[in-house]
Amino acid sequence: MNEPLQEMIRYPASRILDVAKALSGDLRVRILEALGEKPMSVSQLAEALGVAQPTISINVQTLEQAELIVSTQGANREKICSVTCRSIQLELPSKPGDGLHPVESIHMPIGMYSHCSVKPSCGMAGKDGTLIGSQDDPRVFYMPERIDASLLWFAEAGYIEYYFANPLPPGVELDELRIRAELCSEAPSFRSDWASDITVTVNGLDAGTWTCPSDFGDRKGKLTPERWKSGTEYGMLTEWRIGHQGSFVNGVPAGGTSIEMLQLAYNQPISVRFEVKEDAVNKRGLNLFGSHFGDHPQDIVLEFIRRGGDS
Secondary structure: OOOOOEEEEEEOHHHHHHHHHHHOOHHHHHHHHHOOOOOEEHHHHHHHHOOOHHHHHHHHHHHHHOOOEEEEEOOOOOEEEEEOEEEEEEOOOOOOOOOOOOEEEEEEOOOOOOEEEOOOOEEEEEOOOOEOOOOOOHHHHHOHHHHHEEEEEEOOOEEEEEEEOOOOOOOOOEEEEEEEEEEEOOOOOOEOOOOEEEEEEEOOEEEEEEEEOOEEOOOOOOOOOOOOOOOOOEOEEEEEEEEOOEEEEOOEEEEOOOOHHHOOOOOOOEEEEEEEOOOOOOOOOEEEEOOOOOOOOOOEEEEEEEOOOOO
16 A cells, blocks of 8 residues: 655755755656656666666665655565655755754774774684684784774773764764774683773773673674684674763763763864773773674764754
8 A cells, every 4th residue: 555645745954965865866866757657666667767676776765765755565575666745845954053963973894993002812804704814913903904804803901993073063062972882802712701891982081981791602693704713703782972961881870071071173083992901900802893793783883962863
């Protein structure tokens, strides 16, 4: 059953970029034209427009994200597309930040760090489970191939530091900064009783320490390649949050660092460091998982929650 067609959809200023992106491609406009009279399947669109079906699918997804079309499943499990409205109304931004989403996210591949300090045992693996360079050789962490890492690790004390761009324009106030990553301790092979104190610092200020209980290898990671046979398999998705009231780790108060103390500036990078400190009680390294290893299909995520956005 098709969704009822609306005469008009009103988009707030925060959706302008989504709609503009969807309407900026000639093929996507032609898809809207083709759907103007009746719903069509992806294969029918491909035939009518003379374009390969995978290309149609990618562009349909962009139109769906902007809510300009909606898709349902047909009788033969084929995707049936239809337009959602006859016209749209865009609300123009009136002050800094109006044109942004309430939550702006940056996804950082784990191999794109800016600084590090590691010592054996250490190493990296690509998304297919093969080692990058030689295991237990810290020089690997300075090789250009590091950008392809989907798992990296080091023992005892050390750190990996990333620089993020600030996507927000001047004058936009933030309520919160969030950092999420999948991590665990680092033991020879793996060990369930192997706690490590992993601290995140932002712009040099502590955002809190999380004590990981284990180097997890008791089962296969949901995303970990089959050819990976070196012990560590998955980690725990852990979140650091810095707001007006201080910092939190997995929702638990973790310190007095507030978002105001970070002194964020639109033209200055934001440093995020994952560290096991030399004076840590549990100094047992870390494993950091990318989008093709472990249990969670993500790299490092930095979220900017602006005033009036999601909590």
